[in-house]
Amino acid sequence: MIVVHVYIHVKPGCEEAFRRASEENASQSVKEPGIVRFDVLQQSDDPARFVLVEIYRDAAAPGLHKETAHYKKWRDAVESMMAEPRKSAKYTNVYPSDHEWR
């Protein structure tokens, strides 16, 4: 699997709008064949910070995701909400193994 964590910091007052836009995007993203999971997390001690936990089946899947209508809608909707540029980190799974992932 290809695991991507996207770290997001939104401007004050944008928390709820970001939650709504990201929930909609995630619920569509999990229907893509190349996406195993697409979790949206909000930091407990700083609600202006979020992490997207994206699990892709293969190297082609992240690019295909960025071509979808729901991704583009999300990207445009949240653009003005960012307090700073998004950062991301890429990981591979040690556990569970690819065939055990759910």
Added chain:
Amino acid sequence: MIVVHVYIHVKPGCEEAFRRASEENASQSVKEPGIVRFDVLQQSDDPARFVLVEIYRDAAAPGLHKETAHYKKWRDAVESMMAEPRKSAKYTNVYPSDHEWR
């Protein structure tokens, strides 16, 4: 859900031993009733960095996890592998909702 991300940086040469110890701990941890997921991820551009993605059902579960034999075995095994102290961040789930989590 209570989501905890634990950021780990191991000393050079400890990557494989850390993988093995963490895989064993994770495979036992997912059997705990309070644990939904326990993923071990290795950073693609720096294999000495790992993230544990721990999903707990309730506030009691993290404490119960730390009392298990497998956690204590892992904690002691990896103690000398750390390049710096572990850091963690706590999150709540925006998506999926608690009843949709798998």
